[in-house]
Amino acid sequence: MRQAFRTPLGRAAATLLGLVALGVLFAPLIWGAAAEAVDTDDILAKPSSAHLLGTDSLGRDLFARTLVATRLTVALALGATGVAVALGLVLGTAPVLLGRHVRRLAAAFVNIAVAFPGLLLALFFATIFGVGAKGAVFAIGLAGAPTMARLILTLVAGVEARDFVVAARIAGLGRVRVLLRHVLPNIAEPLIVQTTIGAGNVLLSFAGLSFLGLGVQPPGYDWGRLMNEGLNRIYINPLAALAPGIAVVVAGLAFNLTGETLAAALRVSTGLGAFPAHDPDSVAPSSSSATLDDATGPDAVLRVRDLTVAFGAAQPVKGVSFEVAAGEAVGIVGESGAGKSLTGLAIAQLVEPPGQVGGEVVFLGGELSLGAHRKLLGTSMALVFQDPMSAFNPARRMGEQLAELGRAHLTLGRRAAFARAVDRLEAVRIPDAARRAKQHPHQFSGGMRQRAMIGLGLMGTPALMIADEPTTALDVTVQRQVLDLIDEVRRDHGAALVLISHDVSVVAERCSRLLVMYAGRVVEELPAGRLGRAAHPYTRLLLAAVPNLETDLDRPLAVIPGRQPAPTETIVGCAFARWCPRAGERCRQERPELSAVGAAVGGRVACWRPGQDPLEPASVGADGADEAAAA
Amino acid sequence: MAEVVLVQGAAPARTPRVAGRWPRFILRRGARLVVSLWVLVTAAFLMIHLVPGDPVRAALGLTASPETVAATRAALGLDEPLLTQYWDHIRGLFTGDLGVSITTRLPVAATLGARLAATATLAVAAFAVAVVVAIPIGAAVAVATRRGRRRHLEAAFAGTSVVIAAIPDFLIGVLLVAVFSVALHWLPVAGMAGVSSLILPVAALAAGPAAVLARITRVEMLSVLEADFVRTARAKRLSAVRINLGHALPNAVTATLTLAGLLLGSMVAGTVLVENVFAWPGLGSQIVGAIAAKDYPLVQGVVLVYGLGVLLINTLVDCVLAVLDPRSTIAEA
Numbered sequence: 030m031r032q033a034f035r036t037p038l039g040r041a042a043a044t045l046l047g048l049v050a051l052g053v054l055f056a057p058l059i060w061g062a063a064a065e066a067v068d069t070d071d072i073l074a075k076p077s078s079a080h081l082l083g084t085d086s087l088g089r090d091l092f093a094r095t096l097v098a099t100r101l102t103v104a105l106a107l108g109a110t111g112v113a114v115a116l117g118l119v120l121g122t123a124p125v126l127l128g129r130h131v132r133r134l135a136a137a138f139v140n141i142a143v144a145f146p147g148l149l150l151a152l153f154f155a156t157i158f159g160v161g162a163k164g165a166v167f168a169i170g171l172a173g174a175p176t177m178a179r180l181i182l183t184l185v186a187g188v189e190a191r192d193f194v195v196a197a198r199i200a201g202l203g204r205v206r207v208l209l210r211h212v213l214p215n216i217a218e219p220l221i222v223q224t225t226i227g228a229g230n231v232l233l234s235f236a237g238l239s240f241l242g243l244g245v246q247p248p249g250y251d252w253g254r255l256m257n258e259g260l261n262r263i264y265i266n267p268l269a270a271l272a273p274g275i276a277v278v279v280a281g282l283a284f285n286l287t288g289e290t291l292a293a294a295l296r297v298s299t300g301l302g303a304f305p306a307h308d309p310d311s312v313a314p315s316s317s318s319a320t321l322d323d324a325t326g327p328d329a330v331l332r333v334r335d336l337t338v339a340f341g342a343a344q345p346v347k348g349v350s351f352e353v354a355a356g357e358a359v360g361i362v363g364e365s366g367a368g369k370s371l372t373g374l375a376i377a378q379l380v381e382p383p384g385q386v387g388g389e390v391v392f393l394g395g396e397l398s399l400g401a402h403r404k405l406l407g408t409s410m411a412l413v414f415q416d417p418m419s420a421f422n423p424a425r426r427m428g429e430q431l432a433e434l435g436r437a438h439l440t441l442g443r444r445a446a447f448a449r450a451v452d453r454l455e456a457v458r459i460p461d462a463a464r465r466a467k468q469h470p471h472q473f474s475g476g477m478r479q480r481a482m483i484g485l486g487l488m489g490t491p492a493l494m495i496a497d498e499p500t501t502a503l504d505v506t507v508q509r510q511v512l513d514l515i516d517e518v519r520r521d522h523g524a525a526l527v528l529i530s531h532d533v534s535v536v537a538e539r540c541s542r543l544l545v546m547y548a549g550r551v552v553e554e555l556p557a558g559r560l561g562r563a564a565h566p567y568t569r570l571l572l573a574a575v576p577n578l579e580t581d582l583d584r585p586l587a588v589i590p591g592r593q594p595a596p597t598e599t600i601v602g603c604a605f606a607r608w609c610p611r612a613g614e615r616c617r618q619e620r621p622e623l624s625a626v627g628a629a630v631g632g633r634v635a636c637w638r639p640g641q642d643p644l645e646p647a648s649v650g651a652d653g654a655d656e657a658a659a660a
Numbered sequence: 661m662a663e664v665v666l667v668q669g670a671a672p673a674r675t676p677r678v679a680g681r682w683p684r685f686i687l688r689r690g691a692r693l694v695v696s697l698w699v700l701v702t703a704a705f706l707m708i709h710l711v712p713g714d715p716v717r718a719a720l721g722l723t724a725s726p727e728t729v730a731a732t733r734a735a736l737g738l739d740e741p742l743l744t745q746y747w748d749h750i751r752g753l754f755t756g757d758l759g760v761s762i763t764t765r766l767p768v769a770a771t772l773g774a775r776l777a778a779t780a781t782l783a784v785a786a787f788a789v790a791v792v793v794a795i796p797i798g799a800a801v802a803v804a805t806r807r808g809r810r811r812h813l814e815a816a817f818a819g820t821s822v823v824i825a826a827i828p829d830f831l832i833g834v835l836l837v838a839v840f841s842v843a844l845h846w847l848p849v850a851g852m853a854g855v856s857s858l859i860l861p862v863a864a865l866a867a868g869p870a871a872v873l874a875r876i877t878r879v880e881m882l883s884v885l886e887a888d889f890v891r892t893a894r895a896k897r898l899s900a901v902r903i904n905l906g907h908a909l910p911n912a913v914t915a916t917l918t919l920a921g922l923l924l925g926s927m928v929a930g931t932v933l934v935e936n937v938f939a940w941p942g943l944g945s946q947i948v949g950a951i952a953a954k955d956y957p958l959v960q961g962v963v964l965v966y967g968l969g970v971l972l973i974n975t976l977v978d979c980v981l982a983v984l985d986p987r988s989t990i991a992e993a
């Protein structure tokens with residue numbers, strides 16, 4: 030709680046509330062006499078050093094009157110708040126005492142009452158109670174009661190369903206006792222918060238009513254009344270109306286901010302933002318201007334070199350390099366947090382600030398990070414994401430969303446683009462495509478949406494498709510269909526594929542080459558047919574964790590030990606050294622680079638001690654798990 | 661224990677079939693409107709009877725002769741049995757007869773008719789301005805400040821909008837008068853004469869709601885900008901304008917419009933105060949004079965008109981939202 034008042038919000042609240050409290054307590058003592066001193070020689074004076082805000086029609090000092098009015102204004106506001114809360118409590122807790130039917134009735138009544146704006150209710154009651162301070166207290170209190178009652182009804186309903194209240198009921202505790210002992214104490218905190226905020230709003234409403242001449246009557250005066258009198262003379266002395274107005278805002282804010290601060294204090298445990306802490310300034314500018322490398326094979330669709338992605342101090346992708354030949358299918362595997370999805374997004378140029386992408390991505394012979402490739406990317410690079418449920422705009426028709434690409438990049442007209450969209454939906458085997466194209470995404474099943482996503486990629490002529498966990502969110506029965514469709518697209522259009530997945534068996538089945546990622550780097554690259562020859566200890570553990578794949582089925586399924594180091598960690602040596610059964614001194618000192626040494630034929634491995642020897646069973650099996658648990 | 665809780669908490673979960681939702685929604689919403697109207701009409705009727713003491717004596721003052729009081733009471737129908745009065749009151753509503761003003765002796769309906777247009781102009785113009793100003797500003801700030809960019813802009817926006825939203829509309833009105841009429845002499849201080857006289861009252865009425873709406877637009881826009889389908893739109897390599905305006909914004913404005921609809925009701929009520937600042941010849945300046953003069957039939961008429969306006973607006977907003985976003989609104993109803 031004390032902490033909450035140390036935040037900027039809390040400080041502001043405490044300062045304003047302190048000012049208001051000082052005004053309430055001391056202003057009438059100090060300036061009370063000055064506020065009442067009539068000076069007929071100096072009426073309606075403009076602001077001067079003698080009268081900071083000028084004087085009123087009886088020559089009374091407006092500065093003194095504004096300060097003295099603090100007490101009455103706040104007192105009336107608190108009185109009206111009290112009326113509102115008391116009535117709200119009666120309405121809101123009646124269901125606890127009188128049962129469920131009363132709840133319905135009370136809720137229905139309250140719902141109708143809150144539909145009318147508070148000011149209208151206040152005017153209605155002011156008519157009944159008559160013009161004056163006392164009438165206004167009740168009018169504003171009654172007007173605020175429905176909102177309070179609704180809040181209390183909601184809070185009470187929440188508490189009533191909880192175990193201890195139900196238990197108390199069953200134990201035979203009387204309704205009054207349940208209310209006093211169990212319900213009220215548990216709604217007290219939010220109620221206090223809302224009452225504090227409500228008091229600020231009541232103060233503003235009261236000022237409004239007095240400003241209209243329906244609240245405090247002379248010779249009494251509150252801020253609203255002072256504004257009312259000041260408005261008539263706004264041409265002579267604008268401050269006469271503005272100063273009490275400012276006081277109203279300050280006092281209103283004092284209550285509102287205090288309420289917000291209390292609210293924040295009582296909810297501290299909810300945790301903060303979802304984004305990692307970042308400091309965009311500390312990151313060096315991205316995109317080296319390296320010239321295109323001659324080594325790029327003539328048929329390489331994609332060449333990635335030293336790709337990095339950073340969010341401030343965190344670097345989830347630490348330098349990834351690979352090539353994809355035309356029509357080739359390359360898989361990227363790894364556990365979550367390995368950086369594989371970000372690698373895909375970075376290649377597609379979809380990482381947004383504050384994310385910083387470094388390195389070089391050459392797509393169809395041109396370097397992408399240099400920009401100006403929008404059209405090329407839009408028509409030649411197809412993307413499939415993990416969650417087809419959210420990948421389409423819920424507000425627009427499916428066909429339009431495909432057609433949009435045609436209109437943006439293929440210079441097709443509205444009709445032609447839509448026709449192509451229907452054609453593409455047909456191509457990905459959406460039944461009854463012409464009708465389906467006119468439907469909204471929520472009318473498509475998950476599998477159909479994923480196929481539509483592939484269809485979106487086919488609007489152009491894709492040379493490369495990047496599919497990031499394309500089947501993870503789908504039913505098992507649909508997964509195969511979607512993967513088959515991706516294969517087919519690759520065959521029919523000669524498109525290359527980068528398939529990103531945590532599932533080694535899926536990737537091994539669909540791709541000719543695998544990249545294994547760990548902690549933001551590729552640790553091993555190897556042909557899909559040579560998984561048995563994997564040389565990196567991490568790859569071997571990853572494979573051992575998959576059933577049915579070149580593993581000895583008699584052995585217990587392995588558990589990959591440890592967590593991946595966080596992207597913020599500075600890693601010296603091999604990132605896997607902490608968990609690796611083969612780790613030696615050099616592993617902890619020096620980082621191994623990808624090289625063909627010790628790797629399977631046609632592959633590369635980043636390890637100082639590569640090899641196919643079985644890893645120490647002791648550290649792979651139960652012990653490995655223990656180690657992980659211990660860490 | 662667990663079983664007991666289950667029994668207690670076993671509310672029948674009814675999920676209406678999709679086809680059945682619309683009639684259901686219309687029925688429920690219509691029923692609520694009718695009941696609310698009945699409450700409004702009855703409350704307005706009861707108002708004069710709830711006034712402590714003799715309302716007619718209070719209205720006419722202590723100097724009025726007993727004969728005048730009796731005559732006025734008869735003219736108001738107050739000497740009839742309560743149920744007869746209630747019946748006349750309701751019948752009068754359907755024939756457009758809202759009674760006769762105590763002070764002016766003129767029919768209330770005619771008096772209000774002349775002023776309704778002035779108030780409606782003010783409220784509708786302010787609503788339009790608030791929405792038209794708030795959505796682009798909120799959306800633009802969201803795009804500019806997303807993912808922690810331009811922290812200073814974000815802070816300035818948050819601060820400004822909080823302060824504006826915290827100032828009541830009539831105070832903004834006074835402030836605007838002090839600046840633009842008194843100090844700069846740009847705009848008329850009061851009254852209704854052409855478009856220039858509309859600017860300040862509309863600004864006063866629209867400023868607070870606009871600040872609130874801009875904030876909600878920003879928040880909504882920020883969350884939509886992180887949605888997967890926006891990434892898909894970027895994957896289509898559409899221009900930033902198309903992504904932000906074509907894909908993100910339409911999905912972000914539902915919440916803004918919902919809130920705008922809710923604020924419209926309170927903006928209608930806000931005209932009361934603002935009209936009094938600017939001596940705007942609408943219902944708001946009328947009701948204040950009528951309350952002070954204890955002209956109960958006139959107050960009753962204004963309350964009815966305002967209440968009716970608010971109820972119709974709320975219903976309309978609910979229906980519009982149901983059409984815009986069938987899933988959430990109808991399921992809720």
Ligand code: SF4
Nearest residue numbers: 603606609616636637
């Ligand atoms: S470099 Fe060393 S620690 Fe790293 S995987 Fe190879 S053997 Fe293990």
